[in-house]
Amino acid sequence: MATATAGGAAQPGSPPAPRKSVLGTPRWVAVLFLLPALVLLGALVVYPIGYSITRSLFSADSSHFVWFDNYGEVFTNHDTLTAVKNNAIWVIVAPTVATTLGLIFAVLTERVSWGTAFKLLIFMPMAISMLAAGIIFRLVYEQDPDKGVANAVVVGVHDTFAEASAYPRARPRPNGDLAPSGGGAFTTKAPHEASTPVALPLIGILAKDLPDARPAKPPEQAKEGGKGVTGTVWLDFKPGGGGKPGQVDPGEKALKGVKVEAVKDGKVVASTRTADDGTFSLDTSGPVRLRLPSSNFAEQYAGVDWLGPDLVTPAIIGAYIWMWAGFAMVLIAAGLASVPRELLEAARVDGANEWKVFSRITVPLLAPVLVVVLVTLMINVLKIFDLVYIIAPGSTQADANVLALQLYLESFGSGNNQGVGSAIGVLLLLLVVPVMIFNIVRMRREARR
Amino acid sequence: MTTMDDAMAPGEAVASPPSERRDPGLASRIAARTGGGVLRVFLVLVALFWLVPTFGLLASSLRGPSDIAASGWWKVFSEPAQLTWSNYDKLLSNDTITNSLWNTVLITVPTTLLVVVVGSLAGYAFAWMEFPGRDWLFLVLVGLLVVPIQIGLIPVSKLFGDLGLFGSITGVVIFHTAFGLPFAIFLLRNFFAEIPRELLEAARLDGAGELRLFATVVMPLGGPAIASLGIFQFLWVWNDMLVALIFADPDSAPITVALQNQVRQFGANIDVLAPGAFISMIVPLVVFFAFQRQFVSGVMAGAVK
Structure with missing residues (x-):
């Protein structure tokens, strides 16, 4: 095997030693048989090696020896x-x-x-x-996970194991209670307590992108015996118009699965996710500010930049x-x-x-x-x-x-x-010279056997 | 030709059922221990993994441009109605593509014939004729086996420029022939020497002259080696892009170069690239499946090239 392939030979074992001509072929016939091959090899393989070595020592326009x-x-x-x-x-x-x-x-x-x-x-x-x-x-x-199969798989696996961002591009109403607090998150300006349920209206999502969303439930106080800050996150947009900003109107859709954090003195003291009807209840009595972290709004994972x-x-x-x-x-x-x-x-x-x-x-x-x-x-x-x-x-x-x-x-x-092109060519040739020598040495050894 | 026989193992395995084979190896022992399930599942997964890229190309080539722009090829599973020959129809009425396919044939067939004929003549001379410097010359040839074609690009482009061959199909054929010869002569010399x-x-003694001896005895006996060499050389040249990229002008460019010109706008022209690539693959794949044995042995013999 080794013999066979290292030299590109078709058979292993011992190729027959060169023999004396038993057929008595005249030399000029041998020359004729070899001539086409020798001309082609000489002009297109051997001569270019010499030419490239020389050319690699000359400048780009081949006018100077460099x-x-x-x-x-x-x-x-x-x-x-x-x-x-x-x-x-x-x-x-x-x-x-x-x-x-x-x-x-x-x-x-x-x-x-x-x-x-x-x-x-x-x-x-x-x-x-x-x-x-x-x-x-x-x-x-292809980069787009909808077209390249590699990224389709990567994004599929990623979204199975990592939480997919629920609402890219969603944002609060301007001049509302929620304001950007850096890094893509939004935080309420006012502190909230358990006694007053909190309305957290968002816009920037098309209602038709939420075909399965349930109607939002207006924020209400924690049930009897329950304590904690409660509220609702919903899409504050009434299809057909007529809704009041900041208020849950009939027909407005709940945003489920939004992460809500309660922040006290810069520390997260409680966090939860909104239910199917958009309501949430945080296990803290306040006063706390409510934050919607950036993970809710991050752009969709786009896969690997292969x-x-x-x-x-x-x-x-x-x-x-x-x-x-x-x-x-x-x-x-x-x-x-x-x-x-x-x-x-x-x-x-x-x-x-x-x-x-x-x-x-x-x-x-x-x-x-x-x-x-x-x-x-x-x-x-x-x-x-x-x-x-x-x-x-x-x-x-x-x-x-x-x-x-x-x-x-x-x-x-x-x-x-x-000039540089030829130098690279010569470099490629030099890198295979060890293999060349190995092949020749092996052939000689076998020929002598 | 032991290696040739070894090389044919994949083909042979079809013929002999596994139960007749000698004795269990590692795989079957793993299989026995895991009930064969894990190994099988693993191999099926690997096979799918290997198949998916090619299948993606095929599926993409059979979808219209608007479908390609809108979604991934795997949509054909849920919406088989998307499948259409329209890309192929368009492609085959595109003169650049059909000309380049024809150019591929015009480059590949003569090169293969030339390599086989010139290589056989020289291989026979090296095996059975006596001339001064024969052994020395053969060692040079062995050295040339691994010379990278890159070394020839610049000098031969100059040479062809002087000879008026630059840009022509003839030039591409001659270049391929020259760089195919060391391996061809080496392979055939070793094969002929075993006659x-x-x-x-x-x-x-029957009075055959040198040429008749060559044509009626040597060439027929060299059949298996010549077949391997021919198929290997055919695929090598059919699949070449670099040599044609440099030596062929637009009129003599083969399909690989014609498609390469389209790659720069990749994304907007998948309806051209995918069917084009697939058409360029059909001949190699048919040759591959029809002549597996010869192809495998040719590739194995040509390992170092």
């Missing part, structure tokens, strides 16, 4: 520095997570009867373009993992098939539990495959371009920048500096 |  200034630029310019940093995050996070998921999926699906269908599904995104995957995830990450400056790179890495976890899974599953079952059985007979068998035997035996998968993904991630270019919106493209994108922007976009 | 020598010698 030594390593372009490389200095790469590591000092703010945009390229972001790209370097993001590339580092990509190379560390994306392969690790994709390989871990691949390992988990490969192990778990091994003996599930529909494991093949599962693998096919997870592997499928490999077949589509990064452009299509990018568009798919632009849709997933493609904002902070999360755009992790979000795009998520899309990449969606595409490539299947690749890791398939390679690891193939490796898993060659793990000798007797070894696992023997360990189990010796009393090892499943976790021990997995971590002490399966994973070490899979180590070569895991390394191949990791290295392959790292090389792949190093050159990541399409996904970032498509998913990051213009406003956060700079925050999501990676080397291949910066190379494109510098050379063919707004940058107009092919 | 039994007696077969080749027998054909030679």
Whole structure:
């Protein structure tokens, strides 16, 4: 396995050693067979390496020899520095997570009867373009929870566990008892006592937005034996007009679930929520000021800003993992098939539990495959371009920048500096040189065998 | 071709019922202990999680612009009447899109053929012919396997500019072919080298010339490797955006580039982007499902690319 993939070879074991020509092919025939490939490779792959190295030492208009200034630029310019940093995050996070998921999926699906269908599904995104995957995830990450499925889920979960703000945009009547007290809360100007029920009228909500609200019940004193400050919170608007401001008129709707706090000397001494008919009763005798805290009026939770400056790179890495976890899974599953079952059985007979068998035997035996998968993904991630270019919106493209994108922007976009572009290209090449050397050394070793 | 066989495991598993397989692994033991329920539920959830994004694209592509602007695609579950082909009708009467789809075919098919033919010729030469510097040259080729295409963008754009190829479909085809060759030659050389020598010698004794030997013995025997390579290369080029973005002018741009132009106004044009992306995915998905085995082995063999 390891042999197979580290070099991109199709077969493991020992590729046959180069042999003497047994067929007696004339040399000129060999030249003819090789010529098309050598011309294409020479002109479009080998020559560009030399050209790029040279070009990276010249200025933007290629008129001056500038030594390593372009490389200095790469590591000092703010945009390229972001790209370097993001590339580092990509190379560390994306392969690790994709390989871990691949390992988990490969192990778990091994003996599930529909494991093949599962693998096919997870592997499928490999077949589509990064452009299509990018568009798919632009849709997933759309900010509006009514459109983007990610935020629809996040907001749904959030609203299940956190109290949803009941009445965004509601406010008291101007010049009434309630006045803004900072931070979006409203507090009564006058202190209130148990003896006089309090009317807390709000406006700013459309009556049609409260289809299920019950009619408000006028504020009344606490029932006999009960003590405490009581009152009503309602929508002080009578459809069709004719209501008296500050007074509960027939047809006006109750605001249920509004949080009401009793404040004494700046401290909250009691708090409650209004009932279905808008009434509340606070367990305190006063005198207290009544406060409607800002949580009643906060704007609706809008979900996560997936493609904002902070999360755009992790979000795009998520899309990449969606595409490539299947690749890791398939390679690891193939490796898993060659793990000798007797070894696992023997360990189990010796009393090892499943976790021990997995971590002490399966994973070490899979180590070569895991390394191949990791290295392959790292090389792949190093050159990541399409996904970032498509998913990051213009406003956060700079925050999501990676080397291949910066190379494109510098050379063919707004940058107009092919000197720096070439330097980035050479940098990308240098980063894969260790793999190159490893492959060559291994081929030589095998050829000698 | 052991790995090729391993690679085909997903396909094989369909054929053999799980009960016939060797012996229980970790998964089945976990399954046995938890009654299988937890594991199954977990895997179903993962599968759904993987399916939802693609399904969202499909559902979005089948809703009219006003529905898209008003609500999320999951509304199709409660209001299936929203489903309509109108986006696709509009898209397929849009000349830019249909031209670009045709361009994708014009780029992908010749590239695939060229890579297979040029790669086979060289692979055969490396496997069975004797010439000075062969081993040394092959090591260079192994080195070229992981060269990032980014290194070629600037120099080749200059070169194509001088040759008058910049902007043309030919230029895109040549670039893809060149960067597909190291892997193609490597894969085919290793495969051809496994052909039994007696077969080749027998054909030679029958008086077959070099080209006939290549066409009637080597290529047919190389079928499996050539199929894997061809499918892998086909999908690689079909799905490419970067190379075409740089080397193709608007008239020769493939579908990926045409859609990419629309992404800047994302949000207002989902009725174009979603069906466009889906159409661009249809061919890869059909190829993927029809040729799973070859695709999987091609991807596995091409791991390091």
